[in-house]
Amino acid sequence: MFKLPLLLSVLPLATVFSSAASVQVRANHDCASIQPPQVPGAEVLSVMGVELTVDVPPFPPSPSKLNTTVDVCSVNVTLTHMGVNDKVVVSVWLPLPDKWNGRFQATGGGGWAAGEFALLMGPAAVEGYSSASTDAGVSVDPASADTWALKEDGTVNYDLLENFASRSIHDMAIVGKAVTESYYKKPANYSYFYGCSNGGRQGMVEAQKYPDDFDGILAGAPAIYWPELLAATEWPQVVMQTKKTFPSQCVFEAFRKAGIAACDKLDGVKDGVVSNLDDCEFNPFALVGKKIDCGGEPTTITLAQAWVAKKIFDGPKTTSKRTSWDVLPVGAYYDALANSTIENGVPKIFPFVIASSWIRSFLKKDVNFDLTTITYADVPKLFKQGVDEFGKIIEIDSDLSALKKSGTKLLTWHGLADQIIHPHISIKYRQEVERRMGDGSKVDEYYRLFLAPGVTHCGTLGLNDGAAPIDTLKVLERWVEKGEAPETMPAVATDANGATTFTRNLCRYPLVPRYKGGDKNSADSFECAKDFGSHH
Template identity: 50%
Template sequence: MKKALTALAAGVPLVAAAVYLPTASADETRDTATATTAACAAPSVRAPAGTKVESVTAVRHAGGTIHGTGLLGGEVSGVPAFCQVTVTLTHPGEGDHAKVQTWLPLAQWNGRFQAIGGSAYSAGDNGVGLGTAVKNGYAVTTTDAGVGDVLDTSWVLDSKGKVAGTPLKNFASRSQHEAAVVGKAVVDHVYGKRAAYSYFTGCSTGGRQGYMEAQAYPDDYDGILADAPAVNWDEFEVATLWPQVVLNNEKTYPTDCELDAFTGAAVKACDKLDGVRDGLVNDPSRCDFDPRRLIGTKVVCAGEELTITAADAAVVRKIWDGPRTTSGRKLWSGVPVGADLKGLARSVTDTDGTVKGQPFQVPALWVQLFLKKDPSFDLTKVTYSEFTKLFQQSRAEYDHVIGTDDPDLSAFRKSGGKLLTWHGLDDEYIPTEGTVRYRKQVERKMGGPQRVDDFYRLFLAPGTSHCGLNGQDGSADGLAALADWVEQGKAPRTLPATLTNASGEQVERNLCAYPQVSRYKGSGDPSLATSFRCVPSRH
């Protein structure tokens, strides 16, 4: 089962900054598994085009338990002995220093290469993903791109108060490609042969990096597992500040308990759309629950009875609907109806009793640093009209750099690459609709859904939060499914999943390849995947 990490920073859950850790339990049965005894010595590495190698080091590790660094933390145990090779790169004249780490199992290498993406504003893995990959027999690479931890944005503004172009370019695209080149070269040197297959894995920021690889560097990987991808970065990062803009402009701040009541009511109302009450909304596009139905409802929170007001319902309605201009033109999709509203619509009470919004740090930092170029900019003052200007500014300044929304994947298809994605339908930080929108754009560009299915498949996971962080995993083993597709030509029609429904019960489902959705057969145990089948969405 895939795992994801959570952490706390300044009292805010770092859910969007999660590392997605795929497993590969099926790998041991494949013919490419290789018993290997490797030497751990610093290899000679040829610098990728446009770079210079500053240093190469090699350290032998005994393995055991690996503790994750930085805010995400976490740990993985049972890691076998491995060789850690670190290559530091610079782009001459640009003053940057990017480290590429490659961990190589000293025995029982499975013959495969894996690269791992990052989280929030971190470009690479914190050690837990690397350890997990080594534990599963992979030689694995990640890069820090010369930037910092998940919320370390000290690199963004230069001494003149302008956005620093070199680290942004590294973070957006360049360093991932260079890590692929360096990592493969290290593998070749240490093992004396090339990896049989190469894969990229990541979720959130890592998912975006995977899509960037497919778009800009189509020959780097045989397969890319890119989940809950932060594509359309320049647009959705501003869009996810919208709930806070609504709270502050309406001067209405529903409590956490009231927000939960709205979500719970929506899930309950839309639960039966797939033919059975199973505690999951399998097709949220058909859910038209009106939050005004809760006006006057009593909610008990910390022993205090609260009454949901028309103002509360109006706020939630705007948040679900998503950002619009003052004239009503839709800018982006809103928070999914089944998602945790507290992720983006949380508020706090100051010591003087004043209630104000508490924005999620990732979009907050994007607006303050990349758009306003002012770390102290007061986000509570953003009006609806200024929000539209910020959205348009972000698109104009950054789409070409980090938008990651080029629908032309013809070179990736020609290279024989496979792209696999799952995205939680209850993602509270990256609206699923953005991924669906990108998939539709690819279909229009590349000849329709059937031709796209040949190399790119999307699976939507009911009841699943951002990167499966609330224990509601979207797939039992996405990496194994991807490897079967790449190595055996077995395209996944479904992905087996264990989900947690609204009652906290675990249920089995086979995630359906988009645009199909799961529908109850009319009989059978609703907790079993065999009681459901994939059918076209009725939306």
């Protein structure tokens, strides 16, 4: 049996698989004899299969607590789209027949990577799913699109952007389900999509454009409104550069904790978590003059630092002085979007790489563009340019008529302390869908949203103040397969060792978790209600 370390498998897969396929071609006839799938608008260039034993470390949503291994038939399908001259790799992992649970799970990407490959496919295989991931014909680098965004003549490569935006996910669904049927000699009983961040965006796009690809779609912290989102995430850097003030993460952490303390009790209980963002009002200037300890070095918070924190919270403004986008919620960490560095003793901005790549390559068409030249007045222009130039390709739409008709279920969730994608994005989209498709109860028949107080981007392990959702795919499966529409979603908070510290039941939007008394560490002490009561 050929053994592939998990992290190795996120490298360009064609090289790995082609070297292994010849070794295994006689060892497993079924795996090496997968029929080429039919993909509309594309030509399949090659299909290579090999049996692998894969090391899988614990990673959500896998229930595995220890490192484990899983045997899979790994199939690599390479295709090209007519007239595009691209080369797309779709990887499909198939548990051995006696381990298959009868379901197919397509997996999403993160950042500028359309697929995370083994990072999500490994846990899926452990749970018995056949699974798939795609590189969309672009780089597997999640941090940057600089290597593929522009053609040699300096113009935007719209074909590859379309691959990244939507086309590759639809292709992955077609390829993944076809390869699954070819290997097991029968189609999957149910097909699902699982993704978070960019993967969440991909799921939302599938729900809008290709809902028949899946029976259920799970989209966490979706990076929807892509052009606006990436312009907005540059805002903290513009603020620091303009103010010529670069607070350390220790100082920013003082603001974060003060924000939590100011708004913690608005939900009726002091538990170190902000559940009521709507009524939360935090005044950074209250910390001016406060002395804090930063790694053994005493530091005093300054007025300039407070102005930076306030300006970041306020978000970028349009010319009419109306907030155009929320950037950071109270309780979120600053380090992703408001980072800085020191070069030769001089503090400098350290931009969020995903947003930087969007601005340099797609908006400025110059990978060497100096981000320090962006002003407050430029940010609304970046919003408008992104939507005008690329909205038709990568923007989200609130028309879910096709999803409603298909019977496919869309389950989404978002952490209220997301440090990269403000949760108001998910709320905004849900509200737009309701305005277009009907009231909340009608939309709930096929699309539900759950908000997770105190939870970071995609529930990043070890960073959450709140309880992150667990068994999310199982919740979706019960909705799809048994008709059990979820009213709540189970969630747990853990300490640094992974031990559970408290539990919660996340509420179906627009309901909120109201404290009704008792042990604040128990989910039973909360109920889902229309409001938080008279605590604010």
